[in-house]
Amino acid sequence: MINLNVNRVFLVGIGGIGMSALARYFAFKGCIVCGYDKTRTALCEQLEREGIIITYLDDESSIPLSFHTTAEDTLIIYTPAIPSNSVLLNYFKNGGFQLKKRAQVLGEISNNSYCIAVAGTHGKTTTSSLIAHILTHTKFGCNAFLGGILSNYKTNFLFSTNNVMVVEADEYDRSFLTLNPDIAVITSMDADHLDIYNDANDLKATFREFSQKVKQDGFLFKQANLPLENGQSYAALIEADYYADNIRVIDGAFIFNYIGKLGNIKDVKLRLPGNHNVENAVAAITVALQLGIDSEKIKLAVDEFLGVKRRFEVVLNTPDVKIIDDYAHHPDELKACFEAVRMLFPKKKMTVIFQPHLFSRTRDFVNEFAEVLSKPDQLLLLDIYPARELPIEGVTSSWLLDKVSLNQKELCKKEDVKKRIKELKPELIVIVGAGDIDTLVEPLKNLMQNA
Structure with missing residues (x-):
């Protein structure tokens, strides 16, 4: 049983898409909402503009004073992505706070x-x-x-x-x-x-x-x-x-x-x-x-539904160039995305920029990835985004690229993408992946608008 009738909520990992929705829910209910995340993202900045206090320092000194003294009136929410040695997480664990996973809190809300x-x-x-x-x-x-x-x-x-x-x-x-x-x-x-x-x-x-x-x-x-x-x-x-x-x-x-x-x-x-x-x-x-x-x-x-950010989002659509941004990171998702692109723009040459997500997923589906990544006309393959994982020996983007049966394919560092796109001058760019590849979207949009 979780006590949701609290006045204070602290979210460890507040910048996650699921956690940020919970933060907004408790703020809507009138709670004092604070949180921690490792990186200050655009989503974190938006939460801050909404009045939610966020710290980016994993130390108990960064916790607002009122959260040190009101354990019985406070709910601490965390995600499995937070490492077990987190200073903040262990402070709350040892302090007698009500500490629950995001899924447990959603489950309790759903019960009511x-x-x-x-x-x-x-x-x-x-x-x-x-x-x-x-x-x-x-x-x-x-x-x-x-x-x-x-x-x-x-x-x-x-x-x-x-x-x-x-x-x-x-x-x-x-x-x-x-x-x-x-x-x-x-x-x-x-x-x-x-x-x-x-x-x-x-x-x-x-x-x-x-x-x-x-x-x-x-x-x-x-x-x-x-x-x-x-x-x-x-x-x-x-x-x-x-x-x-x-x-x-x-x-x-x-x-x-x-x-x-x-x-x-x-x-x-x-x-x-x-x-x-x-x-x-x-x-x-x-x-x-x-x-x-x-x-x-x-x-x-x-x-009148305009869609979801990074779900087949058409970020640029001019007569000369189209840019589509999609969260696809599984072979079946990539297949659906590419098929939709072909249906919308059947005569355009498709240049895909893909960032694999997780070493384990790349290893487990390498042949499926290779097959679907052979469908575009041109491929720029970035390094694998590790997320929560450590590298796995032999599992690299180079290993994956070798299996792709496409003539126009190449490895590309994330920091070199803008320069490479400027050289290639593609007419249809599809940006896909679930890591930090989304940070390329605005720079590429600006580049192609001003080309």
Whole structure:
């Protein structure tokens, strides 16, 4: 049992996308919110502008004075990414504070809410964000904890006075097992996080366990190809309980007919490209219909959804050059991204800048990465972003590049990308990866705008 009726909240690792949503939630509730992170990112700076105090020094001297004396009135939240030797973390552990993981806190909030949880190895951020947007746009309302910054609202936390919660259910560290949803969506169960799970079957078994945590009178919506016995199915390219029909591209938007047991909606317009995003939209529309929201209001909300930062974000679109930024870091995500690019810009030469994420993921899926990275016209491959890992002998970007069957391919240091792009003068740039490759987006945009 977690006491959420506190006046002070300190988040160790506040700059994480999931942690920052919790910080905003408690600030919305009127708590004094402070936190620590190793690096001052743009997200941290935005939190500071919202009145949240953040320290970047892992030392107890950096903790605001009131947090030293009020253990009984304080909640400390941390992420698994924080090292066990963190000075701040150990200060709170030894000081008798209420200390909980992010997933535990989300689980407690969900227990006190009507919970809509979206899980999946990919697709969950876009799907949960679209659900939250539809509920907000139609005035149904929700408190949403999202894994990306919504372009419509410039935040990853949406709030409302009702008791409905939309949450991105994270499979990493089995965090989503703390949730007990009223409505659950499972978008995908592809092998990933094999540094946490024994193998692909272990991951699938955990997703099955999550699917069984839906409340007895609740609803489970699953992507039609998933090996789950329970739940109702949805899809984009095949018939299911709920599916998209007559998908076509008009003026850069995807238009489709929504068909399902809860009703049909004709000519839905989605500004997010790709059949995978049409599928995500089918799931989101189904949830909204299940909640009883009017279909015409849903259709208008989908039309006005601008997407999520770094989820196929078109950051530059001129007659001479296009730049797309995407968070894709798994082979299946890259495949979906590249297919969407080809559908939108079939005659453009595609230059991909990719930063592999994690040594273990690169090792586990090296052949799959090599196959999909052979699909663009040109590839600049950056060094592997280590995130929480130490290097693994023999697992390098050079090793991966050797397996890529593409003539125009090269290794490139992150600091040399801008210079190389200036030399290549590409007409279509796709920036992909989950590390710190996003810091290249604005410099490349400025470069190409002024070329």
